[in-house]
Amino acid sequence: MINKLVIENIKYRLVRTLLCALVVGVQVMLILTLIGLSRGMLEDNANRAKGTGADIFLKPGATISFSAGQIDAKFVQFVQKQPHVKLAVGGLIIPVPGELLTAINGVDIAQFTQLSGGFRLQKGQPPSEPNDLLVDEYYAQQHRVNVGQIYKLLNHDWRVTGIMDGGVLGRLVVPLKTLQELTGNATPSRISQIFVKLDNPAAIDAEVKHLNSVLEGNLTAISAPAFLSQFSISNIPQLRSFIYVVVALAVFVGFLVVFLSMYTAVVERTRELGILKALGAKPFTIIDMLVRESIVLAVVGCIIGIILSFGAKGLIMAIMPASLQVVTVPDWWPIAGAIALAGALLGAIYPGLKAARQDAIEALSYE
Amino acid sequence: MSSGPAIIQVSKLYKTYRVGEVDVHALRGVDLSVPRGEFLAVIGPSGSGKSTLFHILGGLAPPTAGEVLVDGVDLRKLTENERTELRQKKVGFIFQKYNLLATLTAADNIRIARSLAGNETEPPGFGETLELLGIHKRLHHKPRALSGGEQQRVAIARALVNQPAILLADEPTGNLDTVNSDAVLKILRDLNRQSGQTILMITHNPEAAAFADRTVTMRDGQIIGV
Ligand SMILES: Nc1ncnc2c1ncn2[C@@H]1O[C@H](COP(=O)(O)OP(=O)(O)OP(=O)(O)O)[C@@H](O)[C@H]1O
Ligand SMILES: [Mg+2]
Numbered sequence: 001m002i003n004k005l006v007i008e009n010i011k012y013r014l015v016r017t018l019l020c021a022l023v024v025g026v027q028v029m030l031i032l033t034l035i036g037l038s039r040g041m042l043e044d045n046a047n048r049a050k051g052t053g054a055d056i057f058l059k060p061g062a063t064i065s066f067s068a069g070q071i072d073a074k075f076v077q078f079v080q081k082q083p084h085v086k087l088a089v090g091g092l093i094i095p096v097p098g099e100l101l102t103a104i105n106g107v108d109i110a111q112f113t114q115l116s117g118g119f120r121l122q123k124g125q126p127p128s129e130p131n132d133l134l135v136d137e138y139y140a141q142q143h144r145v146n147v148g149q150i151y152k153l154l155n156h157d158w159r160v161t162g163i164m165d166g167g168v169l170g171r172l173v174v175p176l177k178t179l180q181e182l183t184g185n186a187t188p189s190r191i192s193q194i195f196v197k198l199d200n201p202a203a204i205d206a207e208v209k210h211l212n213s214v215l216e217g218n219l220t221a222i223s224a225p226a227f228l229s230q231f232s233i234s235n236i237p238q239l240r241s242f243i244y245v246v247v248a249l250a251v252f253v254g255f256l257v258v259f260l261s262m263y264t265a266v267v268e269r270t271r272e273l274g275i276l277k278a279l280g281a282k283p284f285t286i287i288d289m290l291v292r293e294s295i296v297l298a299v300v301g302c303i304i305g306i307i308l309s310f311g312a313k314g315l316i317m318a319i320m321p322a323s324l325q326v327v328t329v330p331d332w333w334p335i336a337g338a339i340a341l342a343g344a345l346l347g348a349i350y351p352g353l354k355a356a357r358q359d360a361i362e363a364l365s366y367e
Numbered sequence: 368m369s370s371g372p373a374i375i376q377v378s379k380l381y382k383t384y385r386v387g388e389v390d391v392h393a394l395r396g397v398d399l400s401v402p403r404g405e406f407l408a409v410i411g412p413s414g415s416g417k418s419t420l421f422h423i424l425g426g427l428a429p430p431t432a433g434e435v436l437v438d439g440v441d442l443r444k445l446t447e448n449e450r451t452e453l454r455q456k457k458v459g460f461i462f463q464k465y466n467l468l469a470t471l472t473a474a475d476n477i478r479i480a481r482s483l484a485g486n487e488t489e490p491p492g493f494g495e496t497l498e499l500l501g502i503h504k505r506l507h508h509k510p511r512a513l514s515g516g517e518q519q520r521v522a523i524a525r526a527l528v529n530q531p532a533i534l535l536a537d538e539p540t541g542n543l544d545t546v547n548s549d550a551v552l553k554i555l556r557d558l559n560r561q562s563g564q565t566i567l568m569i570t571h572n573p574e575a576a577a578f579a580d581r582t583v584t585m586r587d588g589q590i591i592g593v
Contacts, residue, residue: 001478001479001482001483004471005468005470005475005479008470008471009470012470272468272469272470274466275468277451277454278425278454279454279480279483280452280454280455280480280483280484281451282448285483360427361422361427361428364462
């Protein structure tokens with residue numbers, strides 16, 4: 001019977017219930033989108049690194065941050081001469097001005113093709129002339145770029161020669177030399193990282209050790225598996241803290257909205273609660289009833305949130321797939337649900353106690 | 368019908384409300400004995416303490432001092448929880464404003480009272496009570512679809528569903544027109560006559576009081592006339 005009363009009460013105030021659930025849902029959506037975005041961006045970056053086909057990455061530091069032109073290109077020849085190194089390819093990374101996370105990658109196209117096994121082209125050709133530009137599908141979609149058109153980047157006119165699948169090196173690929181000349185990295189020739197392919201992939205760890213000892217701290221070698229594992233939320237403390245903050249905020253906002261909704265409901269229903277008490281409802285029964293209502297809010301809110309998160313994902317991926325990548329994170333659905341539930345239960349405590357403590361006679365004379 | 372052992376025994380009952388710094392003496396030494404099976408009318412001017420007396424008899428408020436026995440239970444000794452149980456099992460309330468739950472149908476209003484007392488099924492013979500009340504065809508309606516008289520009869524059904532020892536009706540006809548008033552009063556009298564239900568009824572109307580076996584008058588927190 002209590003369940004019936006809960007359901008009838010919810011139906012009686014359907015619009016408010018739905019609004020409240022919607023706010024909870026927006027919270028859930030924000031969490032899911034934040035996680036999906038973090039993971040999507042990281043996975044996307046990891047995929048592109050993986051797509052280079054390198055067994056070992058050489059960088060100025062050991063982290064995933066890049067800075068343009070910090071490595072003397074002579075190191076490429078040096079590394080190429082090391083035992084077990086089949087191929088060493090230098091790459092320059094230049095951020096695109098005005099675009100948050102997009103960079104232009106300069107590589108020797110022929111060498112890089114050998115390293116990676118080639119770009120997976122959807123349209124057109126790989127770059128062959130100095131001013132040729134290869135873009136990936138996401139960049140092409142977001143910026144409406146087509147094969148054959150002239151496209152301006154870094155104040156330079158490029159000819160778009162091809163559109164490739166995402167997941168190899170970067171969104172924008174151009175010949176290394178041209179990029180070096182444009183950015184003052186030509187003399188002396190400077191690059192951002194070195195991709196290394198080994199003749200025996202099983203020897204990666206030994207080779208990393210060897211390279212790190214012969215490079216004497218000038219560069220850091222890191223194996224592809226170790227490098228790729230850095231692209232995860234748990235390995236980025238700042239991102240993790242940020243997520244904790246957002247989750248805490250979500251619990252708080254969920255608490256506030258359920259608190260408000262339940263508080264109004266309790267005041268509004270003063271008389272009704274008085275009737276229940278006169279009929280012999282115990283304080284626990286009253287609290288139980290309100291808690292069940294909050295749980296319904298949280299569950300409905302969570303479902304709305306999951307649905308909304310698909311909408312947010314679709315929207316982001318349709319409008320700006322090059323800047324932002326979102327993935328669906330079903331493993332976070334129960335977590336987001338628990339967060340919504342925690343907020344809702346916290347929100348139900350005070351109104352519940354207030355309702356339970358209310359004097360039945362006074363409540364009955366409440367208009 | 369004033370024979371047999373007393374189902375309600377009240378002596379020197381006091382109830383004092385504290386409102387801010389002021390003590391309001393709502394009851395000042397009430398003595399009352401109600402035999403099992405009596406239909407008693409309580410009349411008296413506004414503010415004389417009639418409702419307060421009912422609230423105490425029904426376990427909605429604790430007495431301040433004095434003796435109150437309801438169906439063998441000493442109300443002075445009850446905890447809050449035990450008073451709640453008293454309301455569930457021994458007392459049926461009927462109010463002037465019906466006090467049905469607006470979100471539930473008539474049937475569910477009755478059912479929830481039963482459910483709060485820990486039962487999910489109707490007591491045996493309850494169908495006849497519903498028929499006597501004349502609401503058996505209106506049970507699937509919500510209160511707002513029912514007339515005042517019908518709502519009050521649903522409230523009576525709800526008050527009876529746990530087979531209470533005493534039925535406390537606080538101005539049950541106060542909101543009803545003469546026709547509906549009469550119907551409700553006749554139902555109360557029939558319940559009393561046919562099943563020996565003990566009923567206490569507050570009223571301002573002498574004609575309503577005439578339905579009862581006996582009338583007592585309250586004034587200034589005491590019962591003055593018998
Ligand atoms: N909860 C309360 N707090 C303070 N004073 C109260 C409370 N309940 C009743 N009183 C006071 O107790 C006195 C008796 O009130 P009560 O409601 O019992 O009168 P009544 O006889 O039922 O009147 P009426 O015929 O108007 O219903 C009144 O002076 C009233 O103001
Ligand atoms: Mg009164």
